[in-house]
Amino acid sequence: xxxxxxxxxxxxxxxxxxxxxxxxxxxxxxxxxxxxxxxxxxxxxxxxxxxxxxxxxxxxxxxxxxxxxxxxxxxxxxxxxxxxxxxxxxxxxxxxxxxxxxxxxxxxxxxxxxxxxxxxxxxxxxxxxxxxxxxxxxxxxxxxxxxxxxxxxxxxxxxxxxxxxxxxxxxxxxxxxxxxxxxxxxxxxxxxxxx
Amino acid sequence: xxxxxxxxxxxxxxxxxxxxxxxxxxxxxxxxxxxxxxxxxxxxxxxxxxxxxxxxxxxxxxxxxxxxxxxxxxxxxxxxxxxxxxxxxxxxxxxxxxxxxxxxxxxxxxxxxxxxxxxxxxxxxxxxxxxxxxxxxxxxxxxxxxxxxxxxxxxxxxxxxxxxxxxxxxxxxxxxxxxxxxxxxxxxxxxxxxxxxxxxxxxxxxxxxxxxxxxxxxxxxxxxxxxxxxxxxxxxxxxxxxxxxxxxxxxxxxxxxxxxxxxxxxxxxxxxxxxxxxxxxxxxxxxxxxxxxxxxxxxxxxxxxxxxxxxxxxxxxxxxxxxxxxxxxxxxxx
Numbered sequence: 240x241x242x243x244x245x246x247x248x249x250x251x252x253x254x255x256x257x258x259x260x261x262x263x264x265x266x267x268x269x270x271x272x273x274x275x276x277x278x279x280x281x282x283x284x285x286x287x288x289x290x291x292x293x294x295x296x297x298x299x300x301x302x303x304x305x306x307x308x309x310x311x312x313x314x315x316x317x318x319x320x321x322x323x324x325x326x327x328x329x330x331x332x333x334x335x336x337x338x339x340x341x342x343x344x345x346x347x348x349x350x351x352x353x354x355x356x357x358x359x360x361x362x363x364x365x366x367x368x369x370x371x372x373x374x375x376x377x378x379x380x381x382x383x384x385x386x387x388x389x390x391x392x393x394x395x396x397x398x399x400x401x402x403x404x405x406x407x408x409x410x411x412x413x414x415x416x417x418x419x420x421x422x423x424x425x426x427x428x429x430x431x432x433x434x
Numbered sequence: 435x436x437x438x439x440x441x442x443x444x445x446x447x448x449x450x451x452x453x454x455x456x457x458x459x460x461x462x463x464x465x466x467x468x469x470x471x472x473x474x475x476x477x478x479x480x481x482x483x484x485x486x487x488x489x490x491x492x493x494x495x496x497x498x499x500x501x502x503x504x505x506x507x508x509x510x511x512x513x514x515x516x517x518x519x520x521x522x523x524x525x526x527x528x529x530x531x532x533x534x535x536x537x538x539x540x541x542x543x544x545x546x547x548x549x550x551x552x553x554x555x556x557x558x559x560x561x562x563x564x565x566x567x568x569x570x571x572x573x574x575x576x577x578x579x580x581x582x583x584x585x586x587x588x589x590x591x592x593x594x595x596x597x598x599x600x601x602x603x604x605x606x607x608x609x610x611x612x613x614x615x616x617x618x619x620x621x622x623x624x625x626x627x628x629x630x631x632x633x634x635x636x637x638x639x640x641x642x643x644x645x646x647x648x649x650x651x652x653x654x655x656x657x658x659x660x661x662x663x664x665x666x667x668x669x670x671x672x673x674x675x676x677x678x679x680x681x682x683x684x685x686x687x688x689x690x691x692x693x694x695x696x697x698x699x700x701x702x703x704x705x706x707x708x709x710x711x712x713x714x715x716x717x718x719x720x721x722x723x724x725x726x727x728x729x730x731x732x733x734x735x736x737x738x739x740x741x742x743x744x745x746x747x748x749x750x751x752x753x754x755x756x757x758x759x760x761x762x763x764x765x766x767x768x
Contacts, residue, residue, distance in 0.1 A: 256447065290445075404539055
């Protein structure tokens with residue numbers, strides 16, 4: 240989205256609350272998917288979190304930094320809202336799960352960057368391993384890998400969303416990929432032996 | 435319009451939710467910047483004092499010339515509190531800066547390095563200005579603050595390490611008697627190789643520093659390799675000197691009066707000492723023929739402008755009255 244549109248969107252919403260509807264409709268679907276990928280599986284929870292995120296976005300419209308992309312700013316608020324929620328329900332324990340479709344998408348994007356794995360993921364068993372490994376990755380790595388490979392954000396956008404500098408993001412991504420490959424190889428071997 | 439949009443807009447309307455005003459965000463970001471700057475300025479002050487102490491105590495020169503004194507010098511001379519404070523303030527300033535709007539774009543290590551470099555750069559430059567001396571004198575007598583003078587006296591009171599300081603109480607050609615800050619009288623042996631700075635007159639009551647070696651600890655004998663005046667403000671020694679002045683035998687007091695008459699107060703002495711002997715005599719001769727007002731105006735011009743001497747005369751006057759000590763300036767004027 241061109242920068243001028245983003246500024247106009249924010250300016251219109253500040254003038255007239257009804258204009259905020261265009262921001263909601265633009266991001267509703269994207270954020271719903273993002274929430275699932277962050278591990279919010281129940282549709283009711285996602286709806287509540289989306290509402291809360293949009294209220295925060297509306298309340299903080301004056302704090303929008305035009306130097307940032309609106310997309311990164313909205314993702315940042317949503318992500319922070321979700322992690323506040325996770326902290327609250329920590330005792331209940333939440334489980335992150337990825338759909339088959341997302342796992343294949345993640346795998347393909349990851350393989351585009353890696354020469355040491357075969358790109359084909361044709362067996363059900365392999366898809367299951369990818370889903371499991373991705374779901375069980377440490378949070379700090381899963382978060383950056385989801386943003387990079389599923390949300391297809393740039394390093395700069397990830398840096399703006401997570402409020403960490405780009406070098407840290409690059410390190411997290413690199414370590415996350417290594418961790419993923421390491422666990423994947425171990426699990427894959429185990430599963431093949433069990434077949 | 436989706437169900438979610440309807441719900442949100444309905445709530446905004448019903449509860450009259452309004453965006454937080456812009457000034458709130460501007461103020462909060464400014465507040466963080468202000469806190470960072472205050473921490474930085476405090477850090478620069480701490481760094482300035484570290485440099486001021488290090489240069490005035492000539493720590494580097496001493497370590498290079500006498501490496502064996504390193505542990506003692508580190509312990510006595512390094513302003514540990516100020517170093518810790520500088521590092522602590524740099525950490526807090528760095529942390530605070532990372533909390534600014536775009537602070538996350540740089541790593542903490544980058545910000546901390548920049549803060550420390552700024553502190554070292556500005557602190558180093560400011561240490562060369564009168565500001566450092568002013569701050570040091572303001573902090574004197576504050577709880578836990580060890581002044582430059584106190585540190586200097588501690589460093590120059592290590593005869594076993596070859597560093598000795600005190601004031602001259604008698605001067606024979608090859609043997610001086612020096613009283614250190616504990617009141618112990620030491621015999622200082624002057625040999626042919628003993629280096630004395632040119633154009634400096636050493637006289638009775640003069641605080642001095644000596645580099646050399648201990649010859650006999652029990653008999654308190656020290657051999658001098660180099661002798662220097664105790665540069666900087668030597669108020670402690672001067673105060674001690676004034677107290678002792680009253681108890682000196684009349685002949686000795688007369689001798690000192692003559693000396694003070696000749697040299698004038700410390701800033702005049704300092705100026706005269708900095709001149710070659712011929713120039714000094716020339717000025718003194720010229721002044722003899724001047725009116726008292728002209729002489730005073732000339733000496734007034736020599737008074738240090740860095741604030742160290744400001745108000746000194748009146749303060750000294752009050753102290754001498756309180757302590758019932760004879761004012762050396764009145765001795766001179768008589």
